[in-house]
Amino acid sequence: MPFAKAGRRILNPRPLQLFGEPILWVEIIRYLGVKLATRLIWSAHIDKVRKKVAQRLGVLGSGLSIRNGVLLYK
16 A cells, blocks of 8 residues: 555556565555555544444444433443
């Protein structure tokens, strides 16, 4: 994955090989739980975390009383 400053783009990355196997270029990759994009922007990672939080909050609010929801949250 080549990196560039935000707003810039790498047009034609060179083809690479490792032990005779071609290495594919990707736009977004996950490394140590963080999604990295070629333009060094955080939108892919933020979207993933936002969806995870919404899913977990949805589970907390599904049919629980307020007291039990607060207890589970704590």
